[in-house]
Amino acid sequence: MSYVDKFGQMFFAIGLFVVIVALVLLAVGRIGGFRGDRIVGRTFVAPTLIMLAIGLIYPAVLTIFQSFKDASGNSFVGLANFKFIFTDSDELITLRNTAIWTLLTPFVATFIGLIYAVLIDRARIESYAKALIFLPMAISFVGASVIWKFVYDYRPPGAHQIGLLNQILVWLGFAPQQWLLNDPLNTLFLIVVMIWIQSGFAMTLLSAAIKNIPEDMIEAARLDGVYGIRMFRYITIPSIRPTLVVVLTTISITTLKVFDIVRTMTGGSFNTSVIANDFYSQSFRAGNQGLGAALAVLLFVLVIPIVVYNVRQMRASA
Amino acid sequence: MTTSAPPVGLPATQTIAVTAAATKKKLTSPWASLFAILIAILWTIPTFGLLVTSFRKPIDITRSGWWTGFGGPWTIENYKTVLNTNQGGATFKDFFVNTIVITLPAVIIPLTVGALAAYAFAWIEFRGRAFLFVCVFALQIVPIQVTMIPLLQLYVKAGLAGTFWTVWLSHSIFALPLCIFILHNFISQVPRELVEAARVDGANHVRLFLSVMLPLLRPALVAFGIFQFLWVWNDLLVALVFAGGSPDILPLTVALANLAGTRGTAWYLLAPGAFIAIAVPVILFISLQRFFVRGLLAGSVKG
Numbered sequence: 338m339s340y341v342d343k344f345g346q347m348f349f350a351i352g353l354f355v356v357i358v359a360l361v362l363l364a365v366g367r368i369g370g371f372r373g374d375r376i377v378g379r380t381f382v383a384p385t386l387i388m389l390a391i392g393l394i395y396p397a398v399l400t401i402f403q404s405f406k407d408a409s410g411n412s413f414v415g416l417a418n419f420k421f422i423f424t425d426s427d428e429l430i431t432l433r434n435t436a437i438w439t440l441l442t443p444f445v446a447t448f449i450g451l452i453y454a455v456l457i458d459r460a461r462i463e464s465y466a467k468a469l470i471f472l473p474m475a476i477s478f479v480g481a482s483v484i485w486k487f488v489y490d491y492r493p494p495g496a497h498q499i500g501l502l503n504q505i506l507v508w509l510g511f512a513p514q515q516w517l518l519n520d521p522l523n524t525l526f527l528i529v530v531m532i533w534i535q536s537g538f539a540m541t542l543l544s545a546a547i548k549n550i551p552e553d554m555i556e557a558a559r560l561d562g563v564y565g566i567r568m569f570r571y572i573t574i575p576s577i578r579p580t581l582v583v584v585l586t587t588i589s590i591t592t593l594k595v596f597d598i599v600r601t602m603t604g605g606s607f608n609t610s611v612i613a614n615d616f617y618s619q620s621f622r623a624g625n626q627g628l629g630a631a632l633a634v635l636l637f638v639l640v641i642p643i644v645v646y647n648v649r650q651m652r653a654s655a
Numbered sequence: 656m657t658t659s660a661p662p663v664g665l666p667a668t669q670t671i672a673v674t675a676a677a678t679k680k681k682l683t684s685p686w687a688s689l690f691a692i693l694i695a696i697l698w699t700i701p702t703f704g705l706l707v708t709s710f711r712k713p714i715d716i717t718r719s720g721w722w723t724g725f726g727g728p729w730t731i732e733n734y735k736t737v738l739n740t741n742q743g744g745a746t747f748k749d750f751f752v753n754t755i756v757i758t759l760p761a762v763i764i765p766l767t768v769g770a771l772a773a774y775a776f777a778w779i780e781f782r783g784r785a786f787l788f789v790c791v792f793a794l795q796i797v798p799i800q801v802t803m804i805p806l807l808q809l810y811v812k813a814g815l816a817g818t819f820w821t822v823w824l825s826h827s828i829f830a831l832p833l834c835i836f837i838l839h840n841f842i843s844q845v846p847r848e849l850v851e852a853a854r855v856d857g858a859n860h861v862r863l864f865l866s867v868m869l870p871l872l873r874p875a876l877v878a879f880g881i882f883q884f885l886w887v888w889n890d891l892l893v894a895l896v897f898a899g900g901s902p903d904i905l906p907l908t909v910a911l912a913n914l915a916g917t918r919g920t921a922w923y924l925l926a927p928g929a930f931i932a933i934a935v936p937v938i939l940f941i942s943l944q945r946f947f948v949r950g951l952l953a954g955s956v957k958g
Contacts (some may be wrong), residue, residue, distance in 0.1 A: 338903050343756045343819075350760040350823055358767045366861040377860045378781030385772035385831055386787070389794060392828030396805035397797055403804065449694065456691040468944065469695050475940040475947070476702075477889030479908045480933040483915055483925050484701045487708065490920075499720050499922070501704055533698065541948060594798055597891040601912045613892075616800050621896060626804055633800040644796045 357384060397637075403630035410626045418631035428615070434524050435611045438531070438595060443588040446532045447581065450539025455569065458547055467544065471537035478534070478597030485530045486602055489516040520608035527609060530598050535591070539584045546580035547573060579650060586647035593640055612636050709733055709926035716922050733927040742924070743913050744902025747931055754888060754906040754932075756819060757898075761826035761887040762880055765834045768827070770872065773838035774864050778850060788839070794832040799825075803896050810897065819904050821897035826887050834879055841875035842868060881946055885936055907932040 361384065365377045407414045422428045450470075457466045473481060490500030494512050498504040503513035516526045550573065558572050574581075596613040603609045605618060612632055620629030707721040710729045738748045775781075776788045810821045845868065853863050891908045898905045911928050918924060940947050 347756045351763050354764045362861045375781045378775045378779035381775035382772045384768045388828050396802035399805040400801045475936040476933045479912050480929050483929040484705045487705050488701050601915050636798050637801050
């Protein structure tokens, strides 16, 4: 395909949807007053409902059925796929890794984001300091993975190290390490990338919450002789508690579905796989549709309670 | 950023600024400042190291660490190489074009379709409205993984496999619940009197939507537009599943991930490749920081 072809297709696609919306508007444009509301309302939501029904609901229901079928998707096998996930030794490592990711990332990222937000609050260079930490949010997980793969790069002892982390070890007199090869620590080094990305998100939300703490409350506490760590413990933390919960749950939802980092840095090898990565491998590489579907359903089930809690907290804090 | 430093210059605010400065002195010790600086450095060095590397000669990259390379010699040869040589079926120039071609419709389609639905859910009375809106809202919970195998089979049946349509439609569909939720939040806050006045003047829903709501919706459209732009531009999973097999349509992220998988030590290709992939979002970030943050926060639970 030439570039002209590609851009032609692009403009055609955009045009097509704009025309569809224009036609919808034209078709109901003549219907005035309050009586036609039912028709107008249904026509307005029709494109959305059609897209969601075909592209989201139907596939999701089908996947739930698939999760009870065998690798080729032909015959029912009951709960065999789920039983496999909870008994097979490789799958158990996948589950273990997912648990480590989902527990560690939110707390560490939120902790760093919170400390940083407090320390730079009202500093003269605050907005620059924030931008620095927030910038990784703009970078794709793939880009971030490549950046960190370079930090972890390994050369045998004696050779010139080109990865910063191993060079620091060598400077300190230790032997260079294969950071991404040695289980189970390699999972932690992958998690560092996610923390690097998510801390900026935590910092931005928490910083806004800290600025919302009423000035007279801080003033009153100070008159009572509350400063420093105690101010942080007894005034700051209780005041921003709702935001803290939202940040923690939001990051854990993102982390639960993490795929790009594992895929790019290790491909799931060396015991680093997580559910989302295993879903991809089983569904689209190993050709095991049943197991792939079961992993997707498991992800769905795990995410529900966190999302529900998250939405309720958001409502409460709004 | 969402908030700014307290304004200075007026007498009233000056006192606040002074007490703020006093608080600050009490809150932060030299150790605390040191810690903040340490985090800032730690957060910047990885990106900086790869950026320096991307401008070094291939032979220098393999022979010495980037921290020794500040003296040069510098070169843009690596960028030329990765842009113009075949990397798994096409060049990075092609992948860059593919990313643009994928991203724009995947942002505009859900915005147009979603704005229409959000308006109807907020301002038109029809039976089943509340129920349908709750359904759309609840669909945000579905992880995209759950839809992928059947969706791929649908695309194959419809003859769309291997075309941009697979990626456009998938991204648009996955974006709709959140898009409608955000736009609805915004649109339902328009004062009722404004809507009623327009209707008394004889405006029907089409005119109301086009001439009253769309202009008011602009900030929400921009915020969600930026979020969706980043989401699609930086996405790996959707592109890998639906476009992964066709070099004609696969985007930068997939190309970069493939390169990391097949030529994991070819840093003279990986470093410039990574910066080509992240350049546009980073420039967007630097130039539109405020909108960017707002957009990102608006859609942070997606996926």
